[in-house]
Amino acid sequence: MQKDRKDKELQNENRRLREEIIRLKQYDQVTGLFNREAFCASADGAIKQNPHIRFEIICIDIERFKMINELYGEEQGDLLLKYVAEQLRYISRKEKHIAGNLRDDVFALCIPVEDEKSTVDHLLGIFSGSPVNAQAVLAVGIYRMEEEVIPAGNMCGRALMALNSVKGNDHHVAVYRESMRENLLREQEITNSMEAGIKNREFKIYMQPKCNMESGKVVGAEALVRWQHPQKGLLLPGDFVPLFEKNHFIEKLDLYVWEETAAWIRRWLDKGGTCVPVSVNLSRMDIFDMDVCSVLTDIMERYHIPSGLIELEITESVYAGQSERIIKETERLKKNGFTILMDDFGNGYSSLNMLSSTNIDILKMDMHFMEGEGLKSLGILDAILHMSKWLNLPVIAEGVNREEHVKTLRSVGCVYGQGFYYYCPMSIEEFEDLLLAPDKVDFCDGGKKRVESSHLLDLSDLFHKDTLTDRLLGNITGAVAQYSYDGTHLFVLRANGEYCRLMGEYWMSGSGHVDVMQDIFPEDREKITDALSEAKRSKEEKGAEVFVRKRKGASVLWLRIRFFCLTSNFGSEIFYAALSDETVRMNSIENLRISEERFRLxxxxxxxxxxxxxxxxxxxxxxxxxxxxxxxxxxxxxxxxxxxxxxxxxxxxxxxxxxxxxxxxxxxxxxxxxxxxxxxxxxxxxxxxxxxxxxxxxxxxxxxxxxxxxxxxxxxxxxxx
Missing domain, CATH: 3.30.450.20 (PAS domain)
Structure with missing residues (x-):
């Protein structure tokens, strides 16, 4: 009897071990889903058993999962993987639905084609309830089964091709097309030769000069890269940089460009040459995936490069998210002596708002908007140049390709330009010849003159009555005005149309004034007085902000006003102010407070x-x-x-x-x-x-x-x- 019991226990233990071995062979250990082999086998079985049903494979990838792991830790990364697995199990609870984990953060589903829409909709909203505080995004690739049935493993490969076509893009879902295979083969060719390209120094540094448009002389340059491919010939950045950004090889390429640029500057100085400042590019991935400040400082020290000869260009889109990491890294770089340029300024982001919260040295203004004609383009350019003056930022216009560009830029006070009108990107040898021509280079300029540089804002330029300033005021988003304050009265001297629409007031410069204080609630007038005093103390650096109420007909208007003190004029201070209507928000805050109190009671x-x-x-x-x-x-x-x-x-x-x-x-x-x-x-x-x-x-x-x-x-x- 005892022997039978021991035999039974041994059989149960053997069965448990066999089941554990099967589980280890078939299931991913982190997510608990089928591994690649088991998923493909299950999908092949389902397709074979249901010949009347058209299936599809959906592959899902968590974009930048490596970065999430680094920022939040592997424990949080695993928690995110388990959460996605739980959601896929929920989707695959239906009959004939199969879920698996192909590798790491890449998942797969095998479902009937008719269920695609509901499945994809669920996937795109998958992170609305994520337990990990990370802005995760999914890339989704779909392969729909054709008449010719192919193994599930091959279907996964094609779904992954579709997935890779949308990684890093605004579109997160793609369906496999045969052309993707051709593109993938071309990309794979380039990918296979990346490492060899770095090792064999096939990537060549080109220089594009930056010029002072008043003198036409070179004052700096930007280091660019070309790939002298052994089979494909000379490749421009558009042929390989997007792919390198997708597969993170861009970091190695950027490091290579930094090293090559520093090495050339050192060789040129050792020959007795004089050099203008040369800027190199930094990407968002460089900042997140490496300690760029330490790396660049080490390069400067190893090659004994004088401070100021290597500058750093960071694309405006990098700043768009206002990542704390990026802002802190920029501050570190500045403290270590690097000049920071914001590249591609004006290329589709909230640029004017962004400038107030980023600490940069030079603005590189994208001239794409000048492709349009008429006053609107000129007005935008005019506004950007005035903004740069208020912020005390030098401006370099890039994309200066025609004589018309130069004339327009000079008419609004822009000093520096870069583009084909002056010089195309050139080889190092050609650039050295240019540096040896003293009549073509100004080594003392440095490309840092402000737009009509002045520590204080120049009122005679900002508010004089001509069409240039009218275009400036008209193109500034929001309500703006110029005020005169004598210690008691706050007069409107000049304003744009949006100000008049907001305030419901008239103004007649020269023949009459409007005293803003008269319509402000009496209990709020002291707030304005305090804000004006604070703005006067801080000058144009910070200004002062205040929330006040004014009468507008029978209603009450909440205003947010930011004052900047410009100058004194015959016993009165002159202020610039930006205003916005905060009525809805302030009323909502009060209503919310009342609702919360009622709720509590x-x-x-x-x-x-x-x-x-x-x-x-x-x-x-x-x-x-x-x-x-x-x-x-x-x-x-x-x-x-x-x-x-x-x-x-x-x-x-x-x-x-x-x-x-x-x-x-x-x-x-x-x-x-x-x-x-x-x-x-x-x-x-x-x-x-x-x-x-x-x-x-x-x-x-x-x-x-x-x-x-x-x-x-x-x-x-x-x-x-």
């Missing part, structure tokens, strides 16, 4: 507890009354884990409690459960928790309202029946 007056759930942060907010009733540590908790960790939910009810939150996070309208809970007074009761989703205008769940009701045992038993 309502919760404390009833035995039921109502709380708010923020689905994006997974945080629950509840009243002090609820905190005391449930014996919680604070009025905010991570949901659902925070409640469980604080011991509110009794043992054995944890998964029931978690399930209703999971339902809301994945998009369901309502979820409810009954759990046993420990109260603040030490008693144990049964509570019914109900969550109801609140959606935005696009149908996305943004919040949920929760209600907790104490229920008797009999009610629970009746519901169970």
């Amino acid at each position: 309502a919760m404390e007056a009833t035995r039921s507890v109502i709380f708010e759930l923020d689905t994006e942060t997974r945080t629950a907010y509840y009243s002090e009354y609820a905190q005391k009733a449930f014996g919680l540590d604070a009025t905010v908790a991570n949901a659902p884990e925070g409640f469980i960790e604080q011991g509110t939910v009794c043992e054995g009810y944890e998964e029931t409690f978690r399930d209703i939150y999971r339902a809301i996070y994945r998009g369901e309208d309502r979820a409810s459960c009954v759990v046993k809970a420990k109260m603040g007074d030490g008693s144990t009761v049964r509570n019914r928790i109900t969550l109801t989703a609140i959606r935005d205008k696009d149908g996305k769940t943004v919040k949920a309202v929760g209600m907790v009701e104490n229920v008797s045992y009999s009610e629970v038993e009746d519901e169970a029946k």
Whole structure:
């Protein structure tokens, strides 16, 4: 009998070990999904067993997953992988749906083609309830089964081709086309020769001079790169840089360009030559994936390059996200003596707003908008040049390709230009010959003259009455005005059309003034007086901001005003101001405060507890009354884990409690459960928790309202029946 029992135990252990071996062979250890081999085998089986159904393979990749791992840690990265796996398991709960993990952060689904739309919609909204605080984005590639059935492994390969075509793009979904295979082969050719290209020094440095448009002389240069490919000939950056950015080889290429540029400058100086400042490019990936400040400082020291001879160009789009990492790295570089240029300024981002929060030395203005004709293009150019003057920034116009460009730029005070009108990119040898021509180079200029440089804003230029300034005022976004302040009265001297529409006032420069103080609420006038004094102390560097109310007909208008002190004029201070209408926001804030107070009073007056759930942060907010009733540590908790960790939910009810939150996070309208809970007074009761989703205008769940009701045992038993 004892022998039979031991034999049975041994058989069970053997069976368990065999199952574990099968599990290790078939399933990914982090996500618990089929691994590549098991997924392909299962997909092949499903396709073979259902010849009447047309299947497709969907491959999914978490973009920049490596960066997420580095920023948030591998533990958080694994948590993100598990979350995606959980979502794919939810999708593949249907019959004939199969989910797998091909490798690392690359997943796959095998589904009937007819289910594609609902599946893709779910995938694109997958991170709305992500537990990891990272701005993750999915790239999705689709291969639809053709009449000729091919192995699932090959289908995955083609879906991955489609996926790779959208990585790093604004479009996140692509369907496989045969042309992708041809493009992939071309890209693979280039990819296969990248490392050899660096090793064999096939990448050549070219220089494009920057010129002073007043003298026509060279004052600096930008280091560019060309690839002298052994089979394909001379390749321009457009032929390989986008691919290098996609596969992260751009970092090696940038490092190569920095080294080659520094090595050339050292050789040229050792020959007794004189050099103008040369700028090299930095990408977003350089800043995130390496310690650029240490790397560049090391290069400068190893080659003994004098400070100022190598400058750094960072594309405007890098600053668009206002990443704290980028701003901090820029500050480090400046402290180490590097000059920072913002490249491609004006190329599609909120440029004027961005300048106030970034610490750069020189603006490189993209001339693409000058391809249009008429006053609008000139007005934009005029506004940018005046803005640069206010910020005390030198400007280099790039893309100066025609004589008309030069005339226009000179008419609005721009000093420096770079483009084909002056010089095309040239080889190092040609650039050295140019440096040896003293009549063509100004080694003392340095390309850093401000636009009519002045420490204080020049009022005679800014507000004089001519068409140039009218175009400037008309093209500044928002309401702006010029004020005179005598210590009591704040007169409007000049303003743009948007100011008049906002304020509902007239102004007549020279023949009459409007005193702004008269319509400001009396209790807010002191705020304006204080802001004017602060603006006077700070000059144009920071200005001063104030929120005030004014009468506009029978209504009240909330204004946000930022004042900048320009100068004094016959006993009065002259101020520039930018204004915006904050009525809706300020009224919303007050209404929200009143609503929150009503909500708090309502919760404390009833035995039921109502709380708010923020689905994006997974945080629950509840009243002090609820905190005391449930014996919680604070009025905010991570949901659902925070409640469980604080011991509110009794043992054995944890998964029931978690399930209703999971339902809301994945998009369901309502979820409810009954759990046993420990109260603040030490008693144990049964509570019914109900969550109801609140959606935005696009149908996305943004919040949920929760209600907790104490229920008797009999009610629970009746519901169970």
